[in-house]
Amino acid sequence: MEHPLEKYIRKGALPHTFCAGCGDGMIAQSFLRAVDELGLDFKxxxxxxxxxxxxxIPSPLFDADTLHAPHGRAIAYATGIKLFKPELKVAVFVGDGDGLGIGGNHLIHAARRNIGMVVVCVNNMTYGMTGGQAGPTTPRGMVTATTPYGNLEGGFDSCELVKAAGADYVARWTTFHIRQLINSFKKALGKKGFSFIEVVSQCPTHLMRPMGFKRPSEMLIWLRDNSISIERASKLSKEELRGKIIIGEYADSDKPELSEAYAELSRRMRGR
Ligand SMILES: Cc1ncc(C[n+]2csc(CCOP(=O)(O)OP(=O)(O)O)c2C)c(N)n1
Ligand code: SF4
Known part of the structure; x- marks a missing residue:
């Protein structure tokens, strides 16, 4: 019997390329579940x-229109697509290195413009594809391929950054909080403006041993035990929050959306 989400998977795209225990498959499945529960037209x-x-995650896995952009540039391509065809629902999947490192400027300006797209930032705390180097979200003290004595830098709080830049919807979850993540994807997909969801995820291939774990499931338990809701966090001091992953919704508003305003201006100018 066909799995209910199989209709969204491109023929020939399986088996996928993720390592065993990687969080990327969980995020893909959660996103497709949100699409399915909303009954969206994938095409x-x-x-x-x-x-x-x-x-x-989307390319080559999703059986829809997909574009695999150069490292860091997916949001720039998405901006062009959304301005040209505002009726399309646009979703972008970026890694923490891709979205906050090389592509960080595109991210903050897309949030400032409040352009209608959902950006899913998979924060596995490292540069997974290139061998597990430290990146913009690697926590202070973490051992990685490029920080064998522990990371001396602090990581970005991407949700605070994107919220301050002006996005309509901002949330953070982990791969342990799957139901909350699906609901958040559903909310983001229903928003007109810019939505940003950070998913703190596991990269067993590069971080399991440096973090002192033997199985990917132990990384999920670490995500559970280190997460704290934004409501509880608001009552704790900075010292009590050190090393914690603060999960929940950071922003939820409905400001003017750029592609709609742009289309309206274009109609007015053509009508002259
Ligand atoms: C312009 C450019 N610079 C560097 C690279 C090399 N590169 C490929 S993937 C990657 C990092 C990927 O890390 P991240 O974005 O966090 O995604 P992950 O693999 O962890 O999901 C880098 C630096 C590239 N492909 N293009
Ligand atoms: S290297 Fe890490 S992030 Fe990349 S597929 Fe493997 S487990 Fe996932």
Missing amino acids: KMVFLSGIGCSGW
Whole structure:
């Protein structure tokens, strides 16, 4: 019997390329479940991704229009698509390196413009595809391929960053919080403006041993035990929150959306 989400998977795209225990498959499945529960027309959606393991989530996996953009540039391509065809639902999958490192400027300006797209940032705390180097979200002290004595830098709080830049909807979950993640995807897909969902995820291939774990499931338990809701976090001090992953909704508003305003202006100018 066909799996209920199989209709969204491109023929020949399986088996997928993710390592055993990787969070990318869980995120792909959660996103498709959200699409399915909303009853969205997959053929009226466009998916973009940059270069990185997380880039393989929509492309080649999703049986819809997909574009695999150069590393860091997926949001720039998505902006062009949304301005040209505002009726399409646009979703972008980026890694933390892709979305916050090389592509960080595209992210903050897309949020500032409040252009209608959903950006899913897979934060596995490392550059997975290239061998597990430290990146913009690697926590202070974490051992990676490029920080063998522990990361000396602090990581971005991407949700605070994107919220401050002006996005309509911002949330953070982990691969342990699957139901909350699906609901958040559903909410983001229903928004007109810019939505950003960070998913803190596991990269067993590069971080399981440095983190002192033997199985990917132990990384999920670590995500569970280190997460704290944004409501509880608001009552704790900075010291109590050190090393915690603060999960929940950071922003939820309905500001003017760029592609709609652009289309309206274009209609007015043509009518002259
Ligand atoms: C312009 C450019 N610079 C560097 C690279 C090499 N590169 C490919 S993937 C990647 C990092 C991927 O890390 P991330 O975006 O966090 O995604 P992940 O693989 O962890 O999902 C890098 C640096 C590239 N492909 N293009
Ligand atoms: S290297 Fe890490 S992020 Fe990439 S597929 Fe393997 S487990 Fe996933």
